[in-house]
Amino acid sequence: MQGGGHYAAATAPQGRLPSPTPRREPMSESHDLPQDAAPVSATAALTADLPFGSNPVPEGETRAQRLHRLRHSTAHLMAEAVVQLFPTAKVATGPAIEHGFYYDFDLPRPLTPEDLLEIERRMKKMAKRGFPFQKATVSVDQARELFETAGQSYKIEVIDKIVETQQPENVTLYRQGDFVDLCAGPHVSSTSRLKQFKLLRTSGAYWRGDATRPMLQRIYGTAWETQEDLDAYLNFLEEAKKRNHKKLGEELDLFHFHKEAPGAAFWTPRGFAVVQSLQKYWRELGDRRGYQEIWNPMLYKKDLYIKSGHYTHYKDDMFIIHQEDTEYCLKPMNCPDTFLYYTSKRRSFRELPLRISEGGILHRNELAGALNGLFRVRQFMQDDAHIFVTAEQVASEIAEVLDIVRECYSLFGLSYGFTLSTRPEKFMGDALTWDKAELDLKAALDKGGYTYTVDEGGGAFYGPKIDIKINDCLGRKWQCATVQLDFQQPINFDMGYTASDNTRQRPIVIHRAVFGTFERFMGVLLEHTAGALPTWMSPVQAIIVPISDKATDYAFAVLAQLKAQGIRAEVDDRNEKMGYKIREAEMRKTPYMLVVGEKEAENGTASVRTYLEGARPEAKVEDVIAEIAMRIKERTFDVDIKPLRSFDAEEAAPAESDLEY
């Protein structure tokens, strides 16, 4: 990069610029510009002639657009601070993103947390000084010359890309203070508009997201229009941290991870009770909705995956076992072996739609760096099902699946959104079939009254799909459910059915999962409920607290009654005071606490305390049991969900003011 151009140093007096910071030394603000900083003055000379002028503020912007502009400008401000600290830095790209912004840099050394503080400090300082954002429209050649002189090779690449895709005559540059960037804009009028921001973290990021390109250093930050918004957002981050499902899993003794099996959850008795409650619901739902469950092997000769195409397209993600001369694969998905079931005999149109579910144990060799608690594991179980249908049945069957989605998610107070992904450029089958299928999916969505977004060309090569994203009570989105049409695998497996006219027809396969994986869904639910699960899922649904051992016999008698009704209950007969036991039960978020002493033993009652309501008056044991049993049976969502304010830019409109940049 020939001398390490400080490409941004365009116009300001040179005395303001810092010298390169020595490796691993704490930042100091008293550095002066090195006298030999040739690239700097060269750049300054170059930009001096450029037509920097006004930066018109767009009219009629939405709040989202305003925030986007604000955040993008903050990214530029940050880049300026980074270039000050690291004059040899190369800057890559720095867009606004949801809730904030980032900027990628190629730096001489890794960033430390102290660097982040120093960068933020400089940003605040420059913001206060109020440098205007100015815009210049220059020819592509002028821009290229500028960034070449400054040694900014990534910017050259961006220019090349723009030229290749858009063939413009001119590009625009934006400048604030000492920093000039290739940028389409728009920006705020002045850095003095940038007040409520915070740098959050650094990370590595491949240039252009390409693992073969250099790893850059990315700094993430957040920016808002008001201090109140910023505080609320930082509070949200804190709350999300508190609700982290790994932390809750530890505190509530639900699951563990061990390095002996990276990426695979070890469920404790308490945690497994929760998983089983969910699986029980899944099986009941399947029964009710006409699904039949099968149970297939976990280990297959590679032939199966050669047939399905996974061996060529998915091999890197599969665990493969060599046994003597044979290659076996741990199954990464249920579809291929479900298809073996389908083709195991001749099928009639009378059997369709054939709804086959299988919650097999799946293994995927996810990248080590991608593993993340229950959200990304290597071993998991999906609430998977494959529905074999005729073309005519697609629309009604999809509608049925969407109705299951509605039922499931409403059970947990989760809202959700749909995305319809249509035919990609490279697709299998004929376009007519696709068109019909897409119309069917649309019709099912419309008929159900669902709103959805369309991702044109976002479908899988084998068929269009509907993805469902959950919104939890912190407003976070999670991809769990998916409904996919598949025209390809029926061909690979030569599936058929005999139609009413005695011809052999090809079925269409619908892949569907609602919870997605039980693991991820558990993680989402834990964070959504902050670990206070509804009674029907709770590991221990009722705990009986004898006041002293004089009441122990009665406590166990009550326990027997609870258990007789299928309630997960325990007696805490440890030699502790009741206050202690209650505290522990509260911290475990136990929905029902039945306090019993001599008085209750005499009356056949219990003093009830619930997690939701606190202490209640004494009640007949039968009545309490009936209440708990009813909540379990009906799967009542007896959870106190306090939705945090949304950070969706469109929803959370501020008190209208002249927020004008």
Add this chain to the structure above:
RNA sequence: GCCUACGUAGCUCAGUCGGUAGAGCACUUCCUUGGUAAGGAAGAGGUCACCGGUUCGAUUCCGGUCGUAGGCUCCA
């Protein structure tokens, strides 16, 4: 897999500028028999992730491995 950071008792964390470690909670025993979020005392518990290197001596410094976190990439 890549970047950065981290790994001390079951959990949450102190600490050691290189001389083999400490707290709280949990656990065990004893005392206490107690009305709605921690009663008291004693005890036990650690190859300071693992493997190498430097050193008289490494938990501490260096290198590697494994695992974890946040990202990148990928995805349920």
